[in-house]
Amino acid sequence: QKEVEQNSGPLSVPEGAIASLNCTYSDRGSQSFFWYRQYSGKSPELIMFIYSNGDKEDGRFTAQLNKASQYVSLLIRDSQPSDSATYLCAVRGAQKLVFGQGTRLTINP
Amino acid sequence: DAGVIQSPRHEVTEMGQEVTLRCKPISGHDYLFWYRQTMMRGLELLIYFNNNVPIDDSGMPEDRFSAKMPNASFSTLKIQPSEPRDSAVYFCASSNRDQETQYFGPGTRLLVL
Numbered sequence: 001q002k003e004v005e006q007n008s009g010p011l012s013v014p015e016g017a018i019a020s021l022n023c024t025y026s027d028r029g030s031q032s033f034f035w036y037r038q039y040s041g042k043s044p045e046l047i048m049f050i051y052s053n054g055d056k057e058d059g060r061f062t063a064q065l066n067k068a069s070q071y072v073s074l075l076i077r078d079s080q081p082s083d084s085a086t087y088l089c090a091v092r093g094a095q096k097l098v099f100g101q102g103t104r105l106t107i108n109p
Numbered sequence: 110d111a112g113v114i115q116s117p118r119h120e121v122t123e124m125g126q127e128v129t130l131r132c133k134p135i136s137g138h139d140y141l142f143w144y145r146q147t148m149m150r151g152l153e154l155l156i157y158f159n160n161n162v163p164i165d166d167s168g169m170p171e172d173r174f175s176a177k178m179p180n181a182s183f184s185t186l187k188i189q190p191s192e193p194r195d196s197a198v199y200f201c202a203s204s205n206r207d208q209e210t211q212y213f214g215p216g217t218r219l220l221v222l
Contacts, residue, residue, distance in 0.1 A: 034209075042215075043213035043214060044213050045213070046210055046212075049209065088152065092209070096157065097154070097211065098154070099151060099152040099153075099154075102151060
């Protein structure tokens with residue numbers, strides 16, 4: 001079992017809709033959870049992090065964490081074509097950050 | 110702030126040649142990370158340094174790979190000899206002491222023929 005798992009997609013969402021990205025992790029001791037966005041040919045950039053169970057909102061983005069289920073999600077409201085990218089879930093274990101394979105998201109105008 | 114700087118941005122070399130990738134972290138950051146990204150394996154951590162000292166090199170694929178950080182503003186990742194399966198994008202990232210928010214450089218696209 002991979003340490004951090006994501007559906008590779010592609011996930012196609014119409015413009016203006018809500019995009020939902022999911023991630024599961026295997027290490028129950030993980031404390032910190034991150035979502036990075038990576039445009040094609042570019043480097044990953046951090047868009048959100050979450051430490052506690054529940055929801056964390058930042059503009060159009062909401063991160064959700066459920067430690068009991070070992071599940072992290074990212075919701076993007078009012079999706080825009082500029083949100084089309086690969087979204088990487090990352091989980092901080094004892095020492096280092098472990099990344100999932102990423103989910104490719106396409107927003108259709 | 111200039112961000113994390115990597116060079117070269119692109120490298121094409123032949124199998125068996127030595128390849129050296131370079132990274133300048135963000136000033137004041139204590140942690141430096143080297144990652145490799147491929148379609149098959151995603152983003153993998155190769156090695157990371159804290160205050161110029163290697164902390165975890167368990168991700169380094171084999172002895173052909175080596176990394177150094179002689180000072181707080183410079184690190185190298187060397188592959189000798191290179192092989193076609195080393196073709197990937199290599200990212201350098203840095204963070205401050207909490208290790209949480211990592212800032213990535215633009216990456217080096219390596220192609221080994």
